[in-house]
C-alpha cells in the first residue's frame with residue numbers, strides 16, 4: 001500500500017477539534033486542530049515536556065479534554081456512552097513507552113490478555129493468535145520467554161505484538177525509540193512501516209527522534225511549549241525545506257553539522 005493522501009476525500013479516522021489538554025482543569029496546550037487519515041503514519045513531535053504524551057493520553061481517552069472534542073471514525077469519543085467507548089477502544093492498540101509488559105507473564109500470555117478481555121475466543125485460539133502476532137514482529141519461537149529474558153528492542157516488539165492482538169485500525173506509540181540504540185530503533189521503524197503497508201494500520205507516534213521522523217512520518221504536527229499549540233503541520237521534509245519559522249527550523253535541523 002502506498003502512503004495515503006491526507007488531503008484525499010476519505011473520512012479521517014481521528015479528528016482533534018479545538019482541543020485543549022492538560023491536568024486538573026489547567027490547559028498546557030490549546031486550539032489543537034488536526035485530522036489523521038486512514039493508513040497514515042502521523043507523528044506528534046516537539047521538545048521535551050511540551051505535552052506530546054499528554055496529547056496521546058487525551059486521544060486514547062485516558063484523560064478528559066479541558067475543551068473541544070476528539071472524534072474517532074467521525075464519532076465523538078468524548079461524548080459517547082461508556083459502552084460505545086469500550087467498542088471503539090477495541091479498534092486501538094497502544095505501545096507504551098516502557099512496553100508495559102507484565103513481568104510475571106510469558107510473551108504469549110501478555111498478548112493473550114487483550115484477547116481474553118475483549119473476545120470470547122478459546123484458549124487454544126488465543127494462543128495461536130499470540131504466536132501469529134509474535135511472528136509478525138519477528139519473535140517466532142519466543143512465546144514462552146518472560147520479558148526479563150529478552151532485550152529492550154525485543155520488549156518493544158513484544159509490546160507491539162500485544163498492541164496488534166485485536167487487529168486494531170489505529171496503533172498509538174509513545175516514544176517507541178526511547179532507550180533503543182540507533183540500529184534497533186531503525187529496525188523498529190521498518191517494522192512500523194511494514195505493518196502500515198501490509199495492513200493499512202493508522203499509526204500515531206509521539207516522538208522527538210529526528211531519524212525516525214524523517215524515515216517514516218507521512219505528516220507531523222509540531223507542538224511548541226511557549227506557543228502552547230501546534231506551530232507547524234505537514235510532511236517533515238517539506239517543513240525542513242520550506243518553513244520560514246525559525247522554531248521549526250531549529251527543531252528539525254538540530255544536530256546538523258555546519259557545512
Ligand SMILES: Nc1ncnc2c1ncn2[C@@H]1O[C@H](COP(=O)(O)OP(=O)(O)OP(=O)(O)O)[C@@H](O)[C@H]1O
Nearest residue numbers: 023028046047048049050051052053054055206208
Ligand atoms: N500527571 C500529570 N499531572 C500534572 N502535570 C503533568 C502530568 N504529567 C505530565 N505533566 C506535565 O505536563 C507537561 C507535558 O508533559 P508531557 O509528558 O506530556 O510532555 P512530553 O512532550 O511528552 O515530554 P517528553 O518528550 O519529555 O516525554 C509537563 O510540564 C509535565 O510536567
